[in-house]
Amino acid sequence: MRGTTTLLAGATALTALAIAGCAPSETEATDEVSSSELPAMETAVTVGIITSETGVLAGYGEQYLAGFEAGLDYATDGTGKVGDTVIEVDYRDDAGDVDKAVTITKELIGDGVNIIAGTVSSGVALSVAEQAEQNQVLYISGPAAADALTGLNDYTFRSGRQSSQDVATAGMFLDDISGKDVLVFAQDSAFGQGNVAAVEAILGADGANVDSLLVAEDVTEFTTFAQQVVDADPDLVFVAWAGATSGAMWEAMSQQDVFASIPVVTGLGDSATFGAYGAASEEISFLNHYFAGGPSNDVNTAMVESIEAAGGTADLFSPDGFNAALMIVHAIEAGYDDVDAMIAALEGWSFDGPKGTTTIRESDHALLQEMYQVTLVADGDSYAPELLDVVAAADVAPAELAE
Known part of the structure; x- marks a missing residue:
């Protein structure tokens, strides 16, 4: 299990500044410091990534994670942030087991996480999607291909293709x-x-x-x-x-x-x-669905180069992870603490992914792709x-x- 990864260190502490600002001085200040000159206060949002890191589908999970990490770096220009919001990633291994995945999902939601992505197994994805609807959190499925995920509920999207x-x-x-x-x-x-x-x-x-x-x-x-x-x-x-x-x-x-x-x-x-x-x-x-020599576009080139720089190889489900990262960043831009706003931002959204122009169909969240x-x-x-x-x-x- 990877645990929680903070993609960027937290904001610089402002405690000292606050104390200094309140401390009495012997002479009255002649100049006031504009609030625009102070460093912005950063917030953090935790994204739960649930996929197979062990089990029979572990290889697919590895491809998804490599793509996700490359996509997050790409979508945030290497900062790990959306504006002043730091993205923290809590990686969890479902081992391809439905019961384990549901338990993990409940734990993440109990910890206040409202953005969950991943899953290779269709059976796992369908169960996580049910939890997403019950708890009104955003869920972006990964390589799981079952058609039943499309249109299943308002809270479920997918970052890969379907059967x-x-x-x-x-x-x-x-x-x-x-x-x-x-x-x-x-x-x-x-x-x-x-x-x-x-x-x-x-x-x-x-x-x-x-x-x-x-x-x-x-x-x-x-x-x-x-x-x-x-x-x-x-x-x-x-x-x-x-x-x-x-x-x-x-x-x-x-x-x-x-x-x-x-x-x-x-x-x-x-x-x-x-x-x-x-x-x-x-x-x-x-x-x-994908091989590195299939698409011909700048985004695919960037993904392949990023994964290779990290010591990996772009493979079948790398785009699914990459797309998930793009979708998560776009959703957070709409307001990570407002699930309805994130859903609205994703519905109907077209973006340039590793497979070219990719569109989230508004009516049922199908991911249209070549x-x-x-x-x-x-x-x-x-x-x-x-x-x-x-x-x-x-x-x-x-x-x-x-x-």
Whole structure:
């Protein structure tokens, strides 16, 4: 656990000045000191960051935190302040556990924190969002992709993409899918279930017949499941997977010759997975949320350079942390002690993020952003991503919820 980090030392103490100002003098002062000549009194606001620093999604949490720290430095010009307000960050590890995350959230709120961000797990994010609404605090979810977070309540925002944006990007690879059989192969988690719902809502609406094969998150042997994919004989397999078991799952898919007979589309994960697809790497169609070579803009360059200067590497969920920092700073500018004002400031706000122009949709807080179509190409003993196409934010925007 990182504990609380103060990004800038507190204000210079004014006690001595106050005593001197009240002390009697032998002669009456001939000049008065203007209040504008005194140093401004600084205040502090604590932001709670809850994410996985341990557990199966710890790698994603690390990427988020690296992006967040780079974004906070970028948004405050290295001062760690918004005006005269010092930002203090209380980092908490949820270990991907819902109960632990809820306990942490209650502790932070009990300590007076009204800005909370983070979370990698969709299940965790949904529970934290519930606490945010009950206690009327601002919550900005991180990499958690479940569509259910969008429009969930007035207090919940997101700094990353959501499952329906993944699915819509995947659909850009396909010709007419009306009447085709699509199998969603995913983990039985909020993330996986969210992807099933998104495929049903998006590709199903285009006439596809959607079925699913869900696997428990703690499973480590996937041969049987890969064979079930082959036996189902769909026209397309959409794979939604996250975490440390990705490599073993893809190996089983290759061993069972899934790629030889069935088109497969999936999201390109973080850099640790680039070599995990083996010989099938160049046979898979990849949708992508982010890789360092995807966007081409000054903000992305600044983020990549900042993370590298700190000894890290910009990766899949770095933009989510970076965006969160930009959003937090913008919200604090509206008044950190007024949650309604912070919400109003974020709703409808467009900003330049690592992925270009990014917009928080006012109606449901969906984060509209461009997405990428990618292929993997041989790079020595491994593979590296190569950009095929940039998909405009408007083309993959989630459907707005009905009033």
